[in-house]
Amino acid sequence: MPSEILSGIDGLVSQILLGFLFVVAFIGLRAFLFWRRIIRRRQEIERHKDAGTIGPTGMLQGATLPWHYDKLAQLGTGGQAPMTLDQRVLKPSIGVRLIVLGLCAAMVYFVNQMSAGEMNGFQVAEPGAYGTVMIVICLLAAVNGVFYIFTFETRYDRDMLVVTRMMFHRREYRWKNLWRIADDGAYELQLFFEPGGKAKVLKHSVGIEEFKDFALAQIRRNRMANA
Numbered sequence: 001m002p003s004e005i006l007s008g009i010d011g012l013v014s015q016i017l018l019g020f021l022f023v024v025a026f027i028g029l030r031a032f033l034f035w036r037r038i039i040r041r042r043q044e045i046e047r048h049k050d051a052g053t054i055g056p057t058g059m060l061q062g063a064t065l066p067w068h069y070d071k072l073a074q075l076g077t078g079g080q081a082p083m084t085l086d087q088r089v090l091k092p093s094i095g096v097r098l099i100v101l102g103l104c105a106a107m108v109y110f111v112n113q114m115s116a117g118e119m120n121g122f123q124v125a126e127p128g129a130y131g132t133v134m135i136v137i138c139l140l141a142a143v144n145g146v147f148y149i150f151t152f153e154t155r156y157d158r159d160m161l162v163v164t165r166m167m168f169h170r171r172e173y174r175w176k177n178l179w180r181i182a183d184d185g186a187y188e189l190q191l192f193f194e195p196g197g198k199a200k201v202l203k204h205s206v207g208i209e210e211f212k213d214f215a216l217a218q219i220r221r222n223r224m225a226n227a
Contacts, residue, residue: 041056044056045058045182048182049180052216052219052220052223053181053216054181054182054183054189054212054216055182055183056182056183056185057182057183057184057185057190058182064185064186065186065187069099071095072095072098072099073093073095073096073099073204074093074095074204075093075094075095075098076093076094076095076206077093077095077204077205077206077207077208077209078209079206079207080207080210081205081206081207081210081211082206082207084155086157087155087156087157087162088155088156088157088207088210088211089153089154089155090153090154090155090156090201090202090205090206090207090208090211091152091153091154091205091206092149092150092152092202092204092205092206093204093205093206095204096149096202096204096205097149097150100145100146100149101146103142103145104142104143104145104146107138107139107141107142108139108142110138111135111138111139147166148165148166151164151165151166151167152164152165152166152202154201154202154205154211156175156211156214158175159174159175159176160172160173160174160175161173161174161175161178161191161199163199163200163201171197171199173191173193173196173197173199174193174196175215175218175222176218176222176225177193177194177195177196177222178191178192178193178215178218178219178222179192179193179194179219179222180192180219181212181215181216181219183203186203187202187203187204188200188201188202188203189201189202189203189208189212191215
């Protein structure tokens with residue numbers, strides 16, 4: 001009898017040990033694949049830096065937009081950006097505006113249904129204090145999204161880049177200080193200036209291809225000037 005108990009304990013310990021080793025191996029494999037992806041991303045970033053082309057923004061690149069949203073956001077991005085005096089003016093494409101307006105309309109509809117105590121024809125509980133706070137946050141987010149996307153603009157000429165957000169937040173950058181351009185994968189191009197910091201430009205803007213060609217030309221010019 002004792003030998004059967006010891007045998008059962010040994011079997012249980014073996015199963016626990018096997019399970020533990022499996023978990024460790026699985027975690028180790030995931031860590032290895034993650035580290036390899038980081039190394040490859042770093043190599044890709046360095047390759048684009050050396051070539052003066054547009055690469056990822058950083059090691060942990062953001063996810064790209066779903067293809068249907070990306071296709072819609074690209075509507076109206078072709079052609080040249082309009083001119084104001086001697087500056088090109090980039091503004092969000094009609095596709096981006098439609099997406100933002102659609103999401104905000106859906107959010108307002110949801111809030112209205114919750115406030116009325118009804119959801120798709122079914123009665124729901126009153127929102128209460130917590131629900132009211134969430135409703136207010138949703139409405140503020142909707143207003144902020146519309147205001148942000150309809151007031152965002154990027155201006156540039158041969159000497160300077162000017163990015164304006166929310167009408168009041170305005171920053172200027174000198175092209176002669178540009179050394180790198182990166183794509184965050186979803187929404188923005190990031191331009192790195194030294195000195196000057198980082199400028200963010202909406203990818204889905206009218207005239208964005210011409211803008212990218214112009215900015216890449218500035219990088220080449222700066223490298224030749226500093227060679």
